[in-house]
Amino acid sequence: MIxxxxxxxxxxxxxxxSIYYNANKRPFLQKIAVDILLKDLGIxxxxxxxxxxxxxxxxxxxxxxxxxxxxxxxxxxxxDILDNFPKTPLFIIDMGFWDKHSEKEKxxxxxxxxxxxSTIRKHLWDYNISVEHPPPNLHEKLGIQNKIRYKASPIxxxxxxxxxxxxxxDESIIRNTDTFIIGxxxxxTGWKNATTELSEKFHYNYPQVRIELKGSRVGVPDRINKIxxxxxxxxxxxxxxxxxxENQSNADKYLRLLRDGESNLEEGARWLKANEKVIKxxxxxxxxxxx
Numbered sequence: 001m002i003x004x005x006x007x008x009x010x011x012x013x014x015x016x017x018s019i020y021y022n023a024n025k026r027p028f029l030q031k032i033a034v035d036i037l038l039k040d041l042g043i044x045x046x047x048x049x050x051x052x053x054x055x056x057x058x059x060x061x062x063x064x065x066x067x068x069x070x071x072x073x074x075x076x077x078x079x080d081i082l083d084n085f086p087k088t089p090l091f092i093i094d095m096g097f098w099d100k101h102s103e104k105e106k107x108x109x110x111x112x113x114x115x116x117x118s119t120i121r122k123h124l125w126d127y128n129i130s131v132e133h134p135p136p137n138l139h140e141k142l143g144i145q146n147k148i149r150y151k152a153s154p155i156x157x158x159x160x161x162x163x164x165x166x167x168x169x170d171e172s173i174i175r176n177t178d179t180f181i182i183g184x185x186x187x188x189t190g191w192k193n194a195t196t197e198l199s200e201k202f203h204y205n206y207p208q209v210r211i212e213l214k215g216s217r218v219g220v221p222d223r224i225n226k227i228x229x230x231x232x233x234x235x236x237x238x239x240x241x242x243x244x245x246e247n248q249s250n251a252d253k254y255l256r257l258l259r260d261g262e263s264n265l266e267e268g269a270r271w272l273k274a275n276e277k278v279i280k281x282x283x284x285x286x287x288x289x290x291x
């Protein structure tokens with residue numbers, strides 16, 4: 001929770017160690033920080049009573065009804081408390097090839113964008129996503145309150161995340177990048193060079209970087225929201241390998257087990273933390289192939 005930690009520091013720097021706010025998601029400070037920016041809230045003083053929901057980063061969070069007291073809460077027209085939110089990393093999702101997708105695929109892209117907004121709010125907030133070449137009426141298509149940006153220019157060091165890029169990502173590249181350009185493209189359509197074509201058409205003259213898992217793209221999640229989460233996890237300190245594995249779907253794990261072969265099944269299943277269902281599916285394929 002990058003944003004939540006910044007909020008905690010800002011509060012402590014002003015001598016505030018408790019706050020009353022009805023946050024409904026953990027970590028509470030991250031939820032509070034996102035609400036501050038989405039709803040234009042600020043700090044207000046008063047007598048606010050509730051129960052102690054939790055303590056995070058040295059800040060007591062009160063909510064609901066109770067006897068615990070805080071002298072601070074949040075409201076419109078309150079004092080700014082989070083104007084130093086991070087401007088990077090910035091994720092630019094380019095939807096310039098929107099019309100090349102079917103209606104079913106377009107719905108899946110909208111869902112991935114919605115999930116990307118949900119993902120970014122676990123770490124930062126909407127400002128850190130910008131959509132380039134948005135389809136008509138995108139705001140209405142999303143159907144939720146949001147403050148994602150449109151047509152924001154890349155900031156600082158920029159890369160294009162391309163599954164067929166010529167540079168292999170590592171933790172150093174990710175943590176030293178300010179802007180990540182991601183194609184708003186369904187990778188499962190078999191359109192292998194789509195991101196390369198997108199980069200050429202819209203003049204993204206930046207390094208084309210692919211994410212691999214131990215030397216192969218097989219098993220690396222390809223959904224936009226998953227890619228965003230992998231990047232943010234690495235920025236927050238996880239290894240790239242661990243982040244990929246934690247973000248894999250059962251299908252990703254299954255495909256990787258098949259790629260690595262029957263002789264590596266037991267060890268691979270432990271490495272990928274594959275469940276019994278995935279292991280049984282892989283065994284079934286190997287058995288049918290050997291029959």
